[in-house]
Amino acid sequence: MVKASRRRPAAASASAPFARVFIEAVSPELDGGRHPVKRLVGEELAVGADVFKDGHDLLAARICYRPSGETEWRYAPLTYDFNDDRWSGAFLLHRIGRWTYTIEAWTDVFGTWRSGLEKKHTAGLDVASELLEGAMLVEQAARCAKGDARVALDRAAARLRGEDGDGALPSSSVDPPSDAPAVRGARTNVDAHRADVTARVAAALAPELLGLVEQYLPPHGLTRYDHELEVIVDRERAGVAAWYEMFPRSQGTRPGQHATFREAERRLEEIAALGFDVVYLPPIHPIGRTHRKGPNNSLQCGPDDPGSPWAIGNEHGGHTAVEPALGTLTDFEDFVARAGELGMEVALDYALQCSPDHPWVTEHPAWFFIRPDGTIKYAENPPKKYEDIYPLDFWCDDFDALWTACRDVLTFWIARGVRIFRVDNPHTKPLAFWEWIIAEVQREHPDVIFFAEAFTRPKPMKALAKVGFTQSYTYFTWRNDGAELREYLTELTTTEMAEYFRGNFFVNTPDILHEYLQTGGRPAFQVRLLLAATMNPLYGIYSGYELCEREPLHAGSEEYLHSEKYEVRVRDWHAPGNLNAEIATINRLRREHRVLQGRTNLTFHPTENAHVLFYSRDDGAHRDDLLVVVNLDPHRPQETMVTAPLAALGLGADAPFVVEDLLSGERYTWRGPRNYVRLDPAVRVGHVLRVVRA
């Protein structure tokens, strides 16, 4: 014999109330709500959900959202699409910060009742009972209303009950006796009753009443989705910017001589004129002396060698000090101010590691890894050793103080006007640390941008973006043929990555001079510039790129010969063959054409030659779509037919149309989808085409 459980439903409902409505598949939602998605200020967040319940009742649903710092929910409606059985809506992200959103749904009892009344009345059924039910709903709404609304609702309820005194029959005579004989007098009575019911139904279905009841009737069976989701709303420059990386010490005019911030400042006007938005500086702090690296990363270092800026700290200070050879903190602040006057921002490098001469080494030895003999461990990746660098132990017993000190480094520079940090090797520090410090800083400074310099496996790179990094380096430098570019850009722009991972397409870095650039000559530099700047709203170059510098440390290496990491390199920025004009043009196009500022509006189109890549940037309204054709082969002319997306461009199937190359100003007449393109790298590597519209 089986013993029946005596557990009552209430026991289950004590901890969590039963959901009256089922809400699921809310989008966007990352990893079951564990991580925030990202948007830019001024954008709308489109939200979708599956919402349903048992039976045939009509439902209603809304988005609940609040900007960071607010405690009251705001609401935006969700509307139902029958075709995909899905609810969707959107709300405007009008200011930066970390916003919260979720979904609420409820039974639309008045709408359900109204729809049933209409159907039954149309079918000629008796609706006396329905009218009384409706009156009760209207009265319920009236009790929540005040003033005119209350009066109107009370009056409507009386009308539904037939008690409004407008000559209607008293409600006791609403139902004609079903067995009444069909004599003349009775018939008149029945006709009057019918007319009255029809009038009451019309009153019940009045749109004004619907609006009032929707406003005041409390949602029935209101159910909240069980997760509050987050969206990080960043300022526009977090998502749209052209970056220029430079070593300030190389910005002088005397060959080999270490420049100061005052000298570097003189270059800012030129960089602004090229159209860049962000000037990123490798670490500007005092450089360690112990095991300092010499030219080309040699272990021998001469007395005048400046060392790598990433070996941070010496007797002049650590992460909050300025290398004396660059000048003073005030000089740096002037540099930042001058950049600001020119419409640019300065990004600093945030490299959490220390040279053996860093003040923390003596002040806080407990923050480092200690060997059994009591000495501090240098960095290593066995059997490789990096004796000029001490890594920090982020899980040391004193980690609380260490994390706070790391946070205080950021607040120190924030106080000096810096709002962008390019974070060195974040994948070698704990994800929990980044999640904490980014939230900690952005709580007070939501305008601060964190740019993750992680070149590692895809999953840890994605995880850094999920825990809060605003932007991320990408594999772009290693994606050089058409298939690779198509696959990678498709992943970045059409998968879940688009929700949280903002790639910044650097064409080179002090660590990465790709073989494509080494061997492709000046056209290779033009190709990669054109791709980076027109495929993605965030891109950057490391100085020297505009001079097509391309000599590797040795064959097969991606390191530069005489890398600026270890030497001062003074250049002639106007040397023959420079790309300044091309850069200025492309940066101007990026500012003038909003389609180039989008992150998910890229579509690839067919070509008949694997060397030629063809894609569009779509504005969604045919006003400013751009078509980009690029010859990826820097060595030889390539020709092909490209297939233009006529329907997407709003063009007829067979009419001729004119496209204008925004790079050269030249115009071409195309007809139909397939059109001929020939690109000779000696002349041009690509077109950025605009359809000329009447």
Place this chain on the structure above:
Amino acid sequence: MVKASRRRPAAASASAPFARVFIEAVSPELDGGRHPVKRLVGEELAVGADVFKDGHDLLAARICYRPSGETEWRYAPLTYDFNDDRWSGAFLLHRIGRWTYTIEAWTDVFGTWRSGLEKKHTAGLDVASELLEGAMLVEQAARCAKGDARVALDRAAARLRGEDGDGALPSSSVDPPSDAPAVRGARTNVDAHRADVTARVAAALAPELLGLVEQYLPPHGLTRYDHELEVIVDRERAGVAAWYEMFPRSQGTRPGQHATFREAERRLEEIAALGFDVVYLPPIHPIGRTHRKGPNNSLQCGPDDPGSPWAIGNEHGGHTAVEPALGTLTDFEDFVARAGELGMEVALDYALQCSPDHPWVTEHPAWFFIRPDGTIKYAENPPKKYEDIYPLDFWCDDFDALWTACRDVLTFWIARGVRIFRVDNPHTKPLAFWEWIIAEVQREHPDVIFFAEAFTRPKPMKALAKVGFTQSYTYFTWRNDGAELREYLTELTTTEMAEYFRGNFFVNTPDILHEYLQTGGRPAFQVRLLLAATMNPLYGIYSGYELCEREPLHAGSEEYLHSEKYEVRVRDWHAPGNLNAEIATINRLRREHRVLQGRTNLTFHPTENAHVLFYSRDDGAHRDDLLVVVNLDPHRPQETMVTAPLAALGLGADAPFVVEDLLSGERYTWRGPRNYVRLDPAVRVGHVLRVVRA
């Protein structure tokens, strides 16, 4: 000036400790862990996860799992696959119930140290400090060990320190002075030192030591995934069964006369001989009298009309009573017992609605919807009315008592030997109710099976499966052409649905006589039987199917003429043209061939004629793969070339091979992938082919 926040990291960690390891994308996981997945007892649950942390340390990870009722975790290892940067493992589900599982990961400090030691020693670097670090780890393990293990670990630690007294140098002389002159005596000393270090390294790398340390060293930075996930483990019949639906009142021998359970019992032997596993009965309870429906759902009901069994309840009782015309509760129990003797189970209908004569109507009027005039509302879908049915108000003020009463109905029948409930129209009752009642019942009776009869939109059907229904009706009856079948089966077997949605392919029901059957003659019945039984491990027929009953209420209707829902229908089960032999054969094949019991081992293969469907059921080891070819056209012979998956079958590209049709015993010699098939529905509608292996 910006004010730096004084919030310290510890404040953040007070509520949730910082995760040392990042664990995400755990599979299987439904909707962020909100719903359980499903498996059958005896299966393994394969679990995967992304696991990583900062830097280059080696990691280790494991599955933590526990069967329902156990409080201690059990563990199964996860292993790392470099190719997809993913961890995977599995554990055996050895008993039914609701199991919990999650993931733990930690830093493999000993493995990391061991790997670094090996690399450094191989590179000829000094490892004295590393050996001391290793000794400290081994000592830490020793402190957690006892007996022999502790002795062995202590000894190993001493060996690593060079303090084991085996003639090694005292540790103070381990490091030879780096400025020692290279005289003969010193060199000997250095050689001896080298030999000693090599021996200590060998001891450190010994596999025995690795095993001991892994066993006893506490996991470092142990991190638990933030969700505990669930898997419902069902008994085999929940996932593999052939169902037979019949109205017991029609199982007599005298035309038009209401049969009893005793008479119906006589048919069980025949049904068992046909190879069915489950006999499902429409409601067996007393049938309401008020507004009872007559033949063909008419509103006029004669005095001898039996009424619809779904109008439950009259003066003889409600959901826990047996219709007197069927016999007594004891007769029912005997019927169940007899089915059990024959290796079958009886499934009852669980239809939560009441006729106006149900005892609950007078005992608990508060459980129903009340109209303003105090009467109880009948069911309706405006403007349609169902006056013979009162729906229950699952959110009435007294819902606690109502839900408990509904639960008690189930426990009543469970106590009488019933373990399978086919639930009528669950989509018209709250999902929260089903989630509660299924968990409530299965807590004490994990062998109880709930089968959802919901024919509604895809999302609510999926939701019912997610909240706990063991099996679900499907759209199979409406998927008749090849493209529809391919698409639907692909969704059921290859998407997330495979994790939680077990479709039961009924070929007909008392409500669904598809046009394909109405117009396709006997071959149509053969086709649909063959498809249902060989595509899916769960299928069923409603009695009359074997006689190819196909007369609709009217053209365009899926209702049967003289539907058994409203009339007693006594049949000659051996009438000419019956499908008994075909059914017995196919049910035998389903029992003999385990591949036909799988749920996700279906693969479609090409044919060159849209009327011919070709698929395989794969056992993963080429032992018992079956190939099924079906002519979906019941009217005409169809011929085509079918493309066999030779590689998947383990066959060479061009050698001849013999296939045997398990339905007819005939053999065919095929060669290469493309082979000819002709199926004449007058002779046969399909083949179930087995490759004859030497």
